[in-house]
Amino acid sequence: MADTKVHVWIVDDDQSLRWVLEKAFRQAGMHTTSFERAEYLLDAIDHEQPDVLLTDVRMPGMDGLTLLERLTERYPNLPIIVMTAHSDLDNAVAAYRGGAFEYLPKPFDLDEAIQLVTKAARRNGGAPAEQVDTNDISSMIGKAPAMQDVFRSIGRLARSSMTVLITGESGTGKELVARALHEHSPRAEKVFVALNTSAIASELLETELFGHEKGAFTGADSKRIGRFEQANGGTLFLDEIGDMSPGLQTRLLRVLAESEFFRVGGQVSIKVDVRVIAATNQDLAKAVTERRFREDLYHRLNVIRINTPPLRNRREDIPLLLKHYLSDAASELSAPAKSLNSQAMDVLQAYDWPGNVRQLVNAARRLTVTAPGGVITERDIPAEFGGATAAGGTYADWTKPLANWAEHQLGREDAPLLDTALPEFERTLIKMALKKSQGRRQDAAKLLGWGRNTLTRKIRSLNIH
Numbered sequence: 001m002a003d004t005k006v007h008v009w010i011v012d013d014d015q016s017l018r019w020v021l022e023k024a025f026r027q028a029g030m031h032t033t034s035f036e037r038a039e040y041l042l043d044a045i046d047h048e049q050p051d052v053l054l055t056d057v058r059m060p061g062m063d064g065l066t067l068l069e070r071l072t073e074r075y076p077n078l079p080i081i082v083m084t085a086h087s088d089l090d091n092a093v094a095a096y097r098g099g100a101f102e103y104l105p106k107p108f109d110l111d112e113a114i115q116l117v118t119k120a121a122r123r124n125g126g127a128p129a130e131q132v133d134t135n136d137i138s139s140m141i142g143k144a145p146a147m148q149d150v151f152r153s154i155g156r157l158a159r160s161s162m163t164v165l166i167t168g169e170s171g172t173g174k175e176l177v178a179r180a181l182h183e184h185s186p187r188a189e190k191v192f193v194a195l196n197t198s199a200i201a202s203e204l205l206e207t208e209l210f211g212h213e214k215g216a217f218t219g220a221d222s223k224r225i226g227r228f229e230q231a232n233g234g235t236l237f238l239d240e241i242g243d244m245s246p247g248l249q250t251r252l253l254r255v256l257a258e259s260e261f262f263r264v265g266g267q268v269s270i271k272v273d274v275r276v277i278a279a280t281n282q283d284l285a286k287a288v289t290e291r292r293f294r295e296d297l298y299h300r301l302n303v304i305r306i307n308t309p310p311l312r313n314r315r316e317d318i319p320l321l322l323k324h325y326l327s328d329a330a331s332e333l334s335a336p337a338k339s340l341n342s343q344a345m346d347v348l349q350a351y352d353w354p355g356n357v358r359q360l361v362n363a364a365r366r367l368t369v370t371a372p373g374g375v376i377t378e379r380d381i382p383a384e385f386g387g388a389t390a391a392g393g394t395y396a397d398w399t400k401p402l403a404n405w406a407e408h409q410l411g412r413e414d415a416p417l418l419d420t421a422l423p424e425f426e427r428t429l430i431k432m433a434l435k436k437s438q439g440r441r442q443d444a445a446k447l448l449g450w451g452r453n454t455l456t457r458k459i460r461s462l463n464i465h
Contacts, residue, residue: 006121007031009050011041011067012083013059021054024110025117038062042070049075052120054104054113057084072099079120083108103155105148107465140176141321144314146307150177153306158184163256165241165301166279168308171358174279175239177306182235187275190234193227198240206248207264216265226263228255228272235275241301242282242293253297276301311353311360312424318349321357325364338368343378344387350428351386352405427462430455 008025010032012018018034025032033050035041039061041053053071057064068080079101101120104113140151154177157164164181166174175194182192200208211226227236238244244252255261260271278301287293311318322340330337340348353359363385371380381387406417429448437443445455458464 005029005031006051006117007033008117009033009035009041009045009053011035011038011054011059011064012056013037014056020110021113024114028114028118030117038064038067041067045071045075049078052079052081052101052117054081054083054117057082068100081116081120103152105143105145140173140180141324142314142317143320144309144317146309146314147317150306150308153304154180154184157181157304159186161185161187161275163275163301163303164277165284165303165305166277166308167284167305168279168281169310169356170281171356172308172310173357174308175237177308178235178237178277178279181277182237182275185235185275187234191231192235192237193231194237194239195227196239198243202245202248205244206251209248210251210261210263211266212264213266216263223263228261228274229270231274232272233274235277238276238278240280241278242280242284242287246294249294249297253294253300256297256300311356315349318353318360319345321360322348322364325361326368328361329365329368332365333368335368336374338371338374338376340376341378344376344381346432347378347381347387348385352408354405354408423462426458427464430458430462430464 006029008030010018010021011034012021013036015036018036022032022034033044035044038055038059041055042062055064055067064082064084068082071078071080076099080099081102081104082100083104083106085106102116104116140147142148142150164178166177168174178194179192182188195208197205207224207226209226209228211224211229214221214223238252251261255272255274256276259273260269262269284293284298284302288295288298311321322345326339327337348363355362366382367376367380371377378387402421406421409417409420430444433444433447434441436447441455441459442452445452448455450458
């Protein structure tokens with residue numbers, strides 16, 4: 001009787017990770033074979049092929065993306081899962097473009113890895129992914145799991161022109177995601193047109209979108225080309241789509257459904273080929289229920305959804321973002337880049353950033369101008385960012401930003417405050433205690449007033465790495 005077990009190959013130079021994966025896959029009823037270098041795998045694969053392959057990106061000798069390229073040419077139906085601890089948009093898009101089945105950032109949950117391998121094995125010889133030309137990859141910063149989800153979505157859509165709805169709070173980088181989707185699409189060589197629909201008066205927005213003919217209304221002294229015509233062949237990004245009036249929603253729906261429209265005052269239908277990417281900070285499903293947004297338009301826009309996470313949910317990315325935008329601010333001012341000492345970094349990483357990345361960018365510019373030295377200290381940080389007060393030079397009362405956060409939360413959702421606040425409160429104190437004790441859990445537990453077992457249980461339940 002033929003062996004029906006899934007055979008998984010693993011290539012990674014980390015012996016401990018290979019051992020953990022082998023054990024997990026075998027307990028899940030799979031066969032495993034491991035290699036510490038890509039070259040060893042290439043020697044073996046001519047004689048036997050696995051059902052699924054997992055490869056690291058950074059390894060001595062041949063790296064994982066080169067191995068991916070070699071194998072997709074020779075074995076186009078082999079599902080390859082790319083693992084990496086260096087998780088960024090460049091690697092995500094490169095992996096998907098190279099034909100990867102999936103992109104798995106480290107550290108990952110073993111159950112997730114098993115489910116992914118099982119899913120890949122079920123593919124059972126699907127068609128090879130279409131290859132696309134490589135072009136420059138714009139920089140998006142983030143190692144947090146929520147940002148990895150965004151990178152995966154961009155990577156999966158790299159060969160697509162599908163309509164996408166981007167959701168998220170103001171300042172979370174929705175336009176950056178839209179631009180990345182355009183840059184990695186078949187329309188990358190065409191124009192990208194962005195329009196914030198809430199920034200234009202409703203009576204002017206129709207002309208802005210669709211243009212007008214000469215004499216269409218008082219003051220229309222010449223014909224105007226609207227944004228849809230400007231974006232023909234490319235991508236049109238419509239930000240804050242939830243603020244659009246009902247009449248314009250109807251016109252937009254027709255363009256999405258039929259790819260044609262009339263200019264204001266026009267008699268001739270204009271055909272266009274435009275990919276629409278929409279964004280909103282509103283709950284459109286709720287707006288549909290409240291009859292503020294057309295349900296049919298919502299379903300037209302919500303083909304694929306990408307959610308941009310708020311900065312408070314990706315605090316581990318704050319040091320990366322600050323370093324990047326402090327460098328940018330220095331370039332703008334033609335001045336040496338400033339750095340943050342550890343105490344200043346702790347203050348900014350603990351701050352809630354209600355304005356998200358946009359607020360952080362402005363903070364980096366402000367600190368570049370106002371901090372007197374080359375190293376920004378905790379005393380240089382204004383109270384509005386959780387730092388020292390202007391008058392006393394001491395740390396602001398920590399309950400004040402907490403009160404501001406609570407007021408903000410109560411205004412935007414109904415979930416119990418403590419369900420959100422307590423895990424973040426405990427996570428922050430645990431990290432600070434571990435930092436103070438240099439990672440010694442027994443000492444950290446004493447600082448917190450807990451036993452070691454309680455601390456270990458909390459670390460596990462709060463997913464602290």
